[in-house]
Amino acid sequence: MAQEDLRNPVVVGVDGTDESGHAVSWALEEAARHGLPVRLVHAFEYPPPLLPFYDAATGLGEDHLREVARGAMARELSCAVGRARTLPVTGEVVDGPPVDALLAEGRRAALLVVGTRGFGAFGELLVGSTGTALAAQAVCPVVVVPAPRPENVPGGPVVVGVDGSACSQAAVALAFGEASLRGVPLAAVHAWRESLRGLAEGAADRERGAQGEEAEHGMLLSEALAGNRGRYPDVEVDGGAVRGHPVRALLEASRGASLLVVGARGAGGYEGMPLGSVAQGVLHHANCPVCVVPPA
Structure with a gap:
């Protein structure tokens, strides 16, 4: 907002x-x-x-x-x-x-x-x-x-899911604004599931491939945050790119959060999809307020 x-x-x-x-x-x-x-x-x-x-x-x-x-x-x-x-x-x-x-x-x-x-x-x-x-x-x-829980305190961070999609970009902008108004840190989370392409390769090749994927996803996260970092220099940004299921990673990051922000549809969805699986997952399981953001 x-x-x-x-x-x-x-x-x-x-x-x-x-x-x-x-x-x-x-x-x-x-x-x-x-x-x-x-x-x-x-x-x-x-x-x-x-x-x-x-x-x-x-x-x-x-x-x-x-x-x-x-x-x-x-x-x-x-x-x-x-x-x-x-x-x-x-x-x-x-x-x-x-x-x-x-x-x-x-x-x-x-x-x-x-x-x-x-x-x-x-x-x-x-x-x-x-x-x-x-x-x-x-x-x-x-x-x-949801009903208030002891672990969700007013000073908790704002958590945002990042995947580079149009909805995610709108969610990131909103989350930065919320963190700035509340005077709390922003935890930006980009989660991805490891590629299966290296299963037939040796351990060394798989490790190199995993490192390459990690660098690629880290760059995606940095680029998604870059513009808003300049607009909100007062916001301390934590979090990072992690391997794992996006819903699980966001729920873990949102423990003690004051707000969890996600896009309505992610990069894995399609144009006609009304609500993505990640948004549905966090809506049903998060213990803090969840904000779902449509495309800008």
Whole structure:
């Protein structure tokens, strides 16, 4: 969000759960850093999803359920306004399924923020269902916020995945801006899986090939960071190029992080892919907030 339009708000999806409460808390802090307004959105869907209490809910009628939604929004908004102090905060109940409603909001948002979990069709908690759909389709960055953990402290680094793709370049730019605003280091991680081409070669040849690959990937990482290093000289950059699975490397690096930033699609994806495997992997398993960035 380093270059966000200051007229666009940070939009938060709320539904009255603890998970959405964590999302609101994170969004208020983020909006304060950027001087942005906050907009709370509660999606009202009727008939309601097929929850175990579907019959009872529909028996209450649409008007009654809409009033319940408005009451919940009023409480969420009052709480957020009290915590935000001078930060502009608004809220609205909008019609439609949560994903559709938030995607529409995202067209004029600086950022979309949601909690990690929501209730699925059979009342079970689903990890990343709404967040995954938004990250795959939104035109603005999407942040999925888990419940706070003791190891994720406010002063933790910002971690960014780097692979040289267009989405990765946008993620790197955003991550530098976030690290600068927060006054924390940036951990840049580029992970690759070792080539299989040298399996038939001798040990010495394999070692030379591995060293060559390591140098090549190290150069890719340096080039991906070069421009933003100049723009953000205050940001201390750690991390590096490592052999291994990208998801595993990013999750390891993000232990104790304040934010993990990845591109929606990586270098291994294709143009029509809505969300890459690395973005999906970290969304489902990270213990810190994850920001998924679309192509610039």
